[in-house]
Amino acid sequence: MENVPVGFALLCGGFFFLIILAAGGGLVFFNLRSHRKAELSRDWPGVQGKVTVSTVRETSSTDDDGYASTYYHPKVEFEYEVGGQTHTGKHVSFGGSTGYGHPAQAKAKLEHYPVGALVQVYYNPERPSEAVLERQAGGFKLGMAIGIVLLAISACIGCMMTAAVIRNFMGG
Numbered sequence: 001m002e003n004v005p006v007g008f009a010l011l012c013g014g015f016f017f018l019i020i021l022a023a024g025g026g027l028v029f030f031n032l033r034s035h036r037k038a039e040l041s042r043d044w045p046g047v048q049g050k051v052t053v054s055t056v057r058e059t060s061s062t063d064d065d066g067y068a069s070t071y072y073h074p075k076v077e078f079e080y081e082v083g084g085q086t087h088t089g090k091h092v093s094f095g096g097s098t099g100y101g102h103p104a105q106a107k108a109k110l111e112h113y114p115v116g117a118l119v120q121v122y123y124n125p126e127r128p129s130e131a132v133l134e135r136q137a138g139g140f141k142l143g144m145a146i147g148i149v150l151l152a153i154s155a156c157i158g159c160m161m162t163a164a165v166i167r168n169f170m171g172g
Contacts, residue, residue: 024147027147041094041135049121050116051116051117056073074109078119078121087131
């Protein structure tokens with residue numbers, strides 16, 4: 001490690017620092033925003049709607065080592081009417097879509113929303129096209145925890161980089 005130029009090490013560390021900082025900050029921001037919207041939705045009016053789609057969407061990916069991962073996402077769509085205009089909603093709750101490792105877990109979430117079911121839809125009175133079925137932020141605690149851990153890691157990287165710069169500047 002002593003043969004690595006300090007500037008190159010700081011450049012690499014700085015790049016890694018910025019990526020981790022952006023990912024952690026983004027997760028915290030996204031989760032706080034979703035939580036805030038969930039809180040605001042408590043005052044939104046509700047109307048009766050109807051579930052039009054209730055299915056499990058499968059996504060697969062393969063990593064560099066050839067390991068394949070498959071996730072199952074419950075997909076719900078519903079229609080509702082506000083002021084004589086029909087709208088289509090796709091969000092059960094605020095936040096991202098939860099992926100499950102087994103299709104039965106995703107199907108269990110869909111049990112509450114079979115096709116044709118009448119549901120209570122909560123809509124934003126300022127933007128009636130924005131609506132949810134559940135006034136909560138999905139995955140809030142996990143997303144916040146991961147975001148905070150990433151921010152802590154970026155802080156550690158930043159401290160180590162600062163210490164390296166000071167050591168180099170002081171001739172140590």
